[in-house]
Amino acid sequence: MWFGFAPCIRSAARELFRKHGYSAATMRQIARRAHVGLGTLFSYADDKRDLVFLIFNEELDALTDRALAAPRPGEPVADQLIAIFKCHYEQFALHPALSRLALQELTFYSAGKQAKTFHAIRGRLIAGIERLVAQAQRAGRIRSTPDAKLIARQIFFVYSAAVRWWIAEPAPRVSAGMADLRRVPGMGPAKVDKYGEEILALFAGASRALEGNTMSPGGDILSYDIREPLGVN
Secondary structure, three states: OOOOOHHHHHHHHHHHHHHHOOOOOOHHHHHHHHOOOHHHHHHHOOOHHHHHHHHHHHHHHHHHHHHHHOOOOOOOHHHHHHHHHHHHHHHHHHOHHHHHHHHHHHHHOOOOOOHHHHHHHHHHHHHHHHHHHHHHHHOOOEOOOOOHHHHHHHHHHHHHHHHHHHHOOOOOOHHHHHHHHOOOOOOOOOOOEOOEOOOHHHHHHHHHHHHOOOOOOOOOOOOOOEOOOOOOO
16 A cells, blocks of 8 residues: 555544544544545545554554663663553653543454554564563563463553553643552552562562462562562662
8 A cells, every 4th residue: 555645644633633522523524634535545544443543553663662672671670661661651641632542442443454553563562571571580580480471461451451541631640650550450559568669569460360379468469479679678
């Protein structure tokens, strides 16, 4: 497919979604604003949901590159995960209305001209998390034995839920989103022990769920599978 019209279609869709809202904007209006025929528009996107990802896939691809380059070698796994996810929060906070729309629509996004590209981008992000987990396992910083791919997927699921909750706020702040991500929703108060920051609970909870371990009597799911000290006494 010749993608020469993609930039003007993206620009028109952005403008009309912001001006009229996703529900009110029509494919015909977007085609007219982009100065293309309706048939041309449909050659790029099957429907409005597909248009959302025509807008976002290019940004998500670049965002994924930045996010996967953000962790610094030798950092604790917790800090590496936060570095990855913080890039996403910062990007989504730039245009919260459109970000809400994208995060809402991607939940069941499996068909459409842009779906294959989106799933490839998401797969790259999960694969990057998997590499961090596998490296930590090989280095002995994590005692967890399940397949790194399964653990990475569980971590991604927690992030996905957290970022949707956060972006629904009227004025989402990155700092608030990061604070929430360092907690484990629905599992009681997370405690900071010698292993350090609460984000480790995400990893510990995912790995123990896969191993069939149980929580301690106090409901603390911080790691006894993770033995990576962060200098907190």
